Amino acid sequence: MIKCENIFKSFDGRTVLNDISVTFETGKTNLIIGRSGSGKTVLLKTLVGLHEPDEGSIYFDDVCYTDLGFKARKAIRKDIGMIFQGGALIDSSTVFENVKLPLDLFTEQSEAEKRERVEFCLERVELSHAPHLYPSELSGGMIKRAAIARAIVLNPRYLFCDEPNSGLDPQTSIVIDNLIQSITREYNITTIINTHDMNSVMEIGEKIVYIHTGYKWWEGTKDDILNADNKELNDFVFASAMAKRARGK
Amino acid sequence: MKILAAFGRYIILMGKVFSRPEKWSIYYRRVISEMDQLGVGSIPLTAIISVFIGAVITIQMAITLESPFIPQFMIGYATKETMILEFSSTVIAIILAGKVGSNIASEIGTMRITEQIDALEIMGVNSAAYLILPKIIATMIFFPFLAAFSMIVGMFGGFLVARMGVMIPNDYIDGLLYYFDSYEIFYSLVKMTVFAFLITSISGYYGYYTKGNSLEVGKASTTAVVVSSIMIMIFNLLLTQLMR
Secondary structure, eight states, rough: EEEEEEEEETTTTTEEEEEEEEOOOTTTTTEEEOTTTSSHHHHHHHHSSSSSSSEEEEETTTTTTTGOOOHHHHHTTTTEEEEEEEEEOOSSSSSHHHHHHHHHHHHOOOOOOOOOOOOOOHHHTOOOOOOOGGGGGHHHHHHHHHHHHHHHOOOOEEEEEOOOOOOOTTHHHHHHHHHHHHHHHHOOEEEEEEEOOOOHHHHHOOOEEEEEEEEEEEEEOOHHHOOOHHOOOHHHHSSSSSHHHHHHH | OHHHHHHHHHHHHHHHHOOOOOOOHHHHHHHHHHHIIIIIGHHHHHHHHHHHHHHHHHHHHHTOOOOSSSOHHHHHHHHHHHIIIIIIIIIIIHHHIIIHHHHHHHHHHHHTTTTHHHHHHHHHHOOOHHHHHHHHHHHHHHHHHHHHHHHHHHHHHHHHHHIIIOHHHHHHHHHHHOOOHHHHHHHHHHHHHHHHHHHHHHHHHHTTTOSSSSSHHHHHHHHHHHHHHHHHHHHHHHHHHHHO
């Protein structure tokens, strides 16, 4: 479980997050949704520790992350996997080397054990045919899958995904969404996904938090979202003509 | 004020860079890889520039020292001194600041804007040390070899033009052998080691703090080369004064 309480964050005097309090549950795919510039990426990066909140507390299970020192935070970070919008694979390393990197740095496993673990993760994301390829040789979907493999290689307890579907076609997006959801359930991890893709929301949104102008505007499930009585949320959810027609039916 | 703030950030970054690595074995492998990329990869450029400059210095010396009162071997001697004292350390360092410095700044800058550095940080890796320290160690070890290599190749370039008729080759060789002071080599290699640190750490700094898009990576790369070159000149003066 990840919980944040009364989070404020501002940049150069401009407040981006305003008093955000929310609990993300274990074993579920928790979605943060909102328009571009609403503050959802800042919220995700604050939760993961890339930004320091101005005020408020963040808990990883029962541990208050914001109260921890550098070393203790580092220990928690080893339990975190993150999938970035562009994949953020190391350009100069192959897929295999990218996935193996956390094992090299943080485990004392033998080369054979590491190879076995990397091969398992690559197989899990259906990328066992491409360990020798460099990121520049991969398609968008393959980059995301390699990033997922790297994120899960150390058996994380928390998984963060920043717009995992951006730049992907609808079919590949569903594959990535389902992969994240199945990994979340399989390993019982706390997954937080940042997205503005309504397909993802309806496909895997077990808990949804809607951020608007830096405030938590709404939270609920994918079943609640279609009938929510919230103008800004409805404007966001039913922005496309197709969604409006679907609602009309 | 801006310069002071930048200097402060540079010192803080160096503090992170020189903190204890997560795993020595990984850093060792990265140092070897960086030596290959930044050092071995610079051998052809160093060789080409040194051989031509050595040749040109010899021709210029032959013209300038053309006098019945100056022995011919002084041309070889002057070429040797120029190569050892200034060219093979300072000029090669400035050329390497262009090649290696821009490479480092753009590589790390691109990693910054594509969130690769964030990814390392989230894994719990000290990204500054992981990315910059192996480059610093690799260049500080390898660049002095490049300087020594440049001295040899430059003097060979002079010999080639001597053979082409600029002067008597044996006189040129006599000049190379005349008054050899090993301290001059030591002085040159020490300078190159310091320049290697400056080039890599300054370029790493500008790359690491890149913000924005690819335009900013280009700017960071250019600034890294300019600042490295200026610092090389300043430190050249200081070291020459200190070690004379």
